[in-house]
Structures are given as C-alpha cells and as structure tokens.
Amino acid sequence: MPLEHVTATRYVTPLREGGSLPGIVEADDLGTYVVKFRGAGQGLKVLVAEVVVGELARAVGIRTPRLVTLEVPPDIARYEADEEVQDLLTASVGLNLGVDFLPGSFGYDGSRAVSADDATPIVWLDALTANVDRTWNNPNLLLWHRTPYVIDHGAALYFHHAWPTKGVDAARFAGQRYDASAHVLLDVAGDVAGAHERLAPMLTDRLLTDVVALVPDEWLEQAPGLAEPADVRGAYVEHLRARLNRPDAWLPGRTS
Ligand SMILES: Nc1ncnc2c1ncn2[C@@H]1O[C@H](COP(=O)(O)OP(=O)(O)OP(=O)(O)O)[C@@H](O)[C@H]1O
Ligand SMILES: [Mg+2]
Structure with a gap:
C-alpha cells in the first residue's frame, strides 16, 4: 500500500522554528x-530519509505522525502574500511530504518524563539510521497525549548525499560508528543492545523493501550506477541490510 495522497487546499502558516521553513496546510x-x-x-533526499526512517520507526513500534504525499497545486502559491513563502510554494508545486499535524504537542525538553521503554528503541533507531538530529539542541521529539512521537528524519541516511561523488558503498556506511553522546534520550535509554536483539529481526529484507517502496519514484534521484528508481531503492535496502548486520560497529556502548 502506498502512502495516502492528499491535496493541499489552504496554506495556514509557516513553522518558523524549522530550518527548512516547513509549513502548516x-x-x-x-x-x-x-x-x-x-x-x-x-x-x-531529505524527503526520502523522512519516509524511510519514519516508516522504519513505525514498523518497530516507535510512534511517529502519519505520513502522506501531499500535492501542492499552483494556485496555493499564487494567493500567498509572504514573498519568501510564495517562492517556496512556487518551487514546491507537485508532490511534497505531509506529516500529520499533532495539535497541542509539546517539544521534549526533559521537563516531562519519557520512559526507558520508549526511549531505548528511539536511540537504537537513530544509531541504525545515523540520525544526528535528536540532540538537546534539536530534539525532534514531540510529546502528544503524554506520549513521545519522533519527527524530522531528514538528516538520517546521510550516505545518500555521497552517492554521486563517492559511489555506493554499503560496507562503509555499515561500519560507521554513531556518536550518541549528545542524544536527547541517552540518559533515559536502557539497554540499546537488547533493543537491537529484539527489533532488528523485525526489519526483514521484505520489510525494508516494502518501506523503501513507499517513496515516490520522482523523489529518487539518479546517481552513478543507479539509473532507475528501482536501482536507487535497491541501494537503500542494501545499505540498511549491511548496517543491520554490523551492530558491533554502531551500537552505542559497543564501540570505544
Ligand atoms: N507533526 C507535527 N505536529 C506538530 N508540530 C510539528 C510537527 N512536525 C513539526 N512540528 C514543529 O515544527 C518544528 C519544525 O519541524 P521539523 O523539525 O520537522 O522541521 P525542520 O525544518 O526539519 O527543522 P530543523 O531542521 O530546524 O530541525 C518542530 O520542531 C515542531 O515544533
Ligand atoms: Mg527539526
């Protein structure tokens, strides 16, 4: 089943705290x-990382807002008064990523507790996907109805930025250590190696393939040796599989 598809009917407001000027529609x-x-x-590529990592999170039981593909029609941009927003909307006519808005959610700042049961899988997922964006400076963790929801995975899977220049090297990504020292949930998390034993078996080749299949073709950019969307999808699965098989390299606490 593909991601649900919706069409924007009204631009409401920009989220100025987000670096990429995300907006509410x-x-x-x-x-x-x-x-x-x-x-x-x-x-x-950040949209690809959002979908892949967000859906991996969901697959292992980490809460994250529902994702949709969201069509921005040309007239939405035409009636926008703010010039910066108008430029962004004009450049974004077509297929974008929609993240279900969680009204009343609260950005995690340590003042409200997150349980070790919730925190540990999140640290594990971030280590697996090399997500550097869950630090005290940039927690990307919302509390909604008192439960944590992970958001903003655009910085994960950074290996895909190196595809055009350095070629696809799953082994190198697999062996890259993960620095969890600034992770916003490090103090709360429990046994991350135990989480790996429990969660990694859920990420079968079939599941990885299904998750990567959720990315729309038109977001999958060509790279040397990756001419077709199917080749790009295969490379994501290969990188994730290789890394899942090398927890010794990246599990926090395992490396020195
Ligand atoms: N689904 C959501 N529901 C409610 N608020 C959200 C949601 N997604 C994002 N936000 C709010 O908008 C802010 C920016 O979103 P997000 O982190 O995804 O954007 P970004 O441009 O990638 O940000 P940055 O690069 O600055 O981390 C979040 O910190 C959060 O406060
Ligand atoms: Mg953010």
Whole structure:
C-alpha cells in the first residue's frame, strides 16, 4: 500500500522554528499537515530519509505522525502574500511530504518524563539510521497525549548525499560508528543492545523493501550506477541490510 495522497487546499502558516521553513496546510481530506517542501534548499533526499526512517520507526513500534504525499497545486502559491513563502510554494508545486499535524504537542525538553521503554528503541533507531538530529539542541521529539512521537528524519541516511561523488558503498556506511553522546534520550535509554536483539529481526529484507517502496519514484534521484528508481531503492535496502548486520560497529556502548 502506498502512502495516502492528499491535496493541499489552504496554506495556514509557516513553522518558523524549522530550518527548512516547513509549513502548516489544510488538505482535501480535512486533515492538517506539516509540509516538508520539495522546493526547500535541502532537496529531495531529505524527503526520502523522512519516509524511510519514519516508516522504519513505525514498523518497530516507535510512534511517529502519519505520513502522506501531499500535492501542492499552483494556485496555493499564487494567493500567498509572504514573498519568501510564495517562492517556496512556487518551487514546491507537485508532490511534497505531509506529516500529520499533532495539535497541542509539546517539544521534549526533559521537563516531562519519557520512559526507558520508549526511549531505548528511539536511540537504537537513530544509531541504525545515523540520525544526528535528536540532540538537546534539536530534539525532534514531540510529546502528544503524554506520549513521545519522533519527527524530522531528514538528516538520517546521510550516505545518500555521497552517492554521486563517492559511489555506493554499503560496507562503509555499515561500519560507521554513531556518536550518541549528545542524544536527547541517552540518559533515559536502557539497554540499546537488547533493543537491537529484539527489533532488528523485525526489519526483514521484505520489510525494508516494502518501506523503501513507499517513496515516490520522482523523489529518487539518479546517481552513478543507479539509473532507475528501482536501482536507487535497491541501494537503500542494501545499505540498511549491511548496517543491520554490523551492530558491533554502531551500537552505542559497543564501540570505544
Ligand atoms: N507533526 C507535527 N505536529 C506538530 N508540530 C510539528 C510537527 N512536525 C513539526 N512540528 C514543529 O515544527 C518544528 C519544525 O519541524 P521539523 O523539525 O520537522 O522541521 P525542520 O525544518 O526539519 O527543522 P530543523 O531542521 O530546524 O530541525 C518542530 O520542531 C515542531 O515544533
Ligand atoms: Mg527539526
């Protein structure tokens, strides 16, 4: 099943705290979404990382807002008064990422407790996907109805930024250690190696393939040796599989 698809009906407001100027929009399913725009400076790869890591999180039972593909029609940009936003909307006409808006959520700052049961899988997932964006400076963790929801995975899977220049090297990514020292949940997390034993078996080749299949073709950019979307998808699965097989290299606490 692909991601659900919706069309934006109204641009509500920018989220100025987000580096990529994400915005809140209403859509034709009467939902409200945070939009990660295809026309933001970071490019399409961050949208791919959002989908892959967000859906891996969901697959292992970590809460994260529902993701949709979100069409920005040209007239939405036309009626926007703010010039910066208008430029972004104009550059983003087409398929964007929609993240279900969690009204009333609260950005994690340590003042409200997160349990070790919730924290440990999150640290594990971030180590697996090399997500450097869950630090005290940038927690990307929302509390909603008192439970933690992970958001903003655009910085994970950074290996794909090196594809065009350095070629695809799953082994290198697999062996890259993960520095969890600034992770916002490090103090709360328990046995991350135990989480690996429990969660890694859920990420079968089939599941990895299904998750990567959720990324729309048009977000998958060509790279040397990766001419077709199917080749790019295969490379994501290969990198993730290789890293899953080398926990000794990246599990926090395992490396020195
Ligand atoms: N689904 C959501 N529900 C409610 N608020 C959200 C949601 N997604 C994001 N936000 C709010 O918007 C902020 C920016 O979102 P996000 O971190 O995804 O954007 P970003 O541009 O990648 O940010 P940065 O690069 O600055 O971390 C979040 O810190 C959070 O306060
Ligand atoms: Mg963020």
